[in-house]
Amino acid sequence: MKRAFALAAMGLLAGCAVGPDYVAPKMPAPEHYSAKANVPIAADAATLWWKGFGDEALNAFVDKALSGNLDLATAEARLQAAVAQVRLVDSGRYPSLDTSLGGNYQRDIAGDRKGNYTAGLSGGLSFDWRPDLFGGQFRALEAARAGAARSEALRNDVARLTVASVAETYIQLRRGAAQLELVDTSLDLQTQTLNIVRQRQQAGLAADVDVTRAAAEVASTRARRGPITLQLESARNALTVLIGLPPHGVPITDSPNIPIFSGGPDIGVPADLLRRRPDVAAAEEALVQATAQIGVATSAFYPALSLPADLTASLTHVSPGDAVERVIGAISAAIGVPLFDMGGRRAEVDVAKANAQAALSTYRQTLLDALREVETAMVSIESATSRRDNLAEAVKQSEAAFDQANALYREGLADFIDILDAQRTLISNRQSLVDAESDLALAIVDLYAAAGAPVTIPPPQQQASAE
Numbered sequence: 519m520k521r522a523f524a525l526a527a528m529g530l531l532a533g534c535a536v537g538p539d540y541v542a543p544k545m546p547a548p549e550h551y552s553a554k555a556n557v558p559i560a561a562d563a564a565t566l567w568w569k570g571f572g573d574e575a576l577n578a579f580v581d582k583a584l585s586g587n588l589d590l591a592t593a594e595a596r597l598q599a600a601v602a603q604v605r606l607v608d609s610g611r612y613p614s615l616d617t618s619l620g621g622n623y624q625r626d627i628a629g630d631r632k633g634n635y636t637a638g639l640s641g642g643l644s645f646d647w648r649p650d651l652f653g654g655q656f657r658a659l660e661a662a663r664a665g666a667a668r669s670e671a672l673r674n675d676v677a678r679l680t681v682a683s684v685a686e687t688y689i690q691l692r693r694g695a696a697q698l699e700l701v702d703t704s705l706d707l708q709t710q711t712l713n714i715v716r717q718r719q720q721a722g723l724a725a726d727v728d729v730t731r732a733a734a735e736v737a738s739t740r741a742r743r744g745p746i747t748l749q750l751e752s753a754r755n756a757l758t759v760l761i762g763l764p765p766h767g768v769p770i771t772d773s774p775n776i777p778i779f780s781g782g783p784d785i786g787v788p789a790d791l792l793r794r795r796p797d798v799a800a801a802e803e804a805l806v807q808a809t810a811q812i813g814v815a816t817s818a819f820y821p822a823l824s825l826p827a828d829l830t831a832s833l834t835h836v837s838p839g840d841a842v843e844r845v846i847g848a849i850s851a852a853i854g855v856p857l858f859d860m861g862g863r864r865a866e867v868d869v870a871k872a873n874a875q876a877a878l879s880t881y882r883q884t885l886l887d888a889l890r891e892v893e894t895a896m897v898s899i900e901s902a903t904s905r906r907d908n909l910a911e912a913v914k915q916s917e918a919a920f921d922q923a924n925a926l927y928r929e930g931l932a933d934f935i936d937i938l939d940a941q942r943t944l945i946s947n948r949q950s951l952v953d954a955e956s957d958l959a960l961a962i963v964d965l966y967a968a969a970g971a972p973v974t975i976p977p978p979q980q981q982a983s984a985e
Contacts, residue, residue, distance in 0.1 A: 535653025537813020553896035570782035586762030613647035654817025661810035668803035675796035682967035794970030891968035
């Protein structure tokens, strides 16, 4: 509605503008999503989605990224350039007025002992106006405004993706910390088992191969620390770069707790993607811009009127003598009429139409991709939730099974292979549970990013001060 009103107002100002007027195409969006998002809804509809994790460290990183991310700063600068381009194009629709002022002084000292001299002062005004008879300039302005709107949407999309990247990287950091803690816990467990086996071996109750197997398990688990530490360091460096600082630019605490989502805004229905997803909005503005360019190309078929005018004035004083004043004015009109150009103008129109058709296809594809991302995120949440719940039960049962096997082994009622299998199963299930909890958190991030949940961007001056 807002766009339709703005275009109607521009049309009234333009009078008769050649080329097609933009009409929003009908987009193939279903009424409802086929999947269901099992995500709790926050009581406050205005809650920013990432705050649903209830993690103050995550909130702080998002705030820093929205103020200091360099990709976002680049997008903001491009937006300011596009806004200035609108002013530049708009200025061409109005008359221009320039002025000039000059003076001269001449005296022949060698040949004229009376000190005769000549002095003069001159000035002038130049006026030029090219009336927009057939709306070519209006269409150019329409295209420039659509370009500025597209730049704003792209800036917003960078913010959307930046927040999602911060949340994903933060969750990966927490995943690594949880896995590292789990490795240390597993090492303690395996070391205890190794000590028990050694005691039994010294008492002649266990074979040497059992000690070797237990020691191998300890070494294998200890070897996992290296890759996990690398993952932690990589996530830490990525997080600092996202907020606009060099690696190790801010201390980050490695908490082993995976963030749990308590509630966020409603993701809405598929039709909401047309107004919430910035990349969809940017694709539509590109279509508006391409449609306006058809009018710009079409205007070249019509006559162009130019109204230049000049006014000059001069004052000359010759000593001895009187001053001489002179004022000259001239105004003219010129009409340029296109005659023959070997089909060049027609080719420009065809190019503009083809670009508009490509922009329409891109617009539709962007919406379809958005719908796909939302549907996939919903299925991922459902799958990760089920997997997490089942793994939580598996860990509970594995702990009980290990305790039983351990007790039986101490009493000599079970083989070492039984306790080794129970131990491996417990460690594996614990690791899988950490992954499932992380995958669920990442799927929630994907859902809100795909749904285009609102992101509040600070004003440019705040971004500059943050830097």
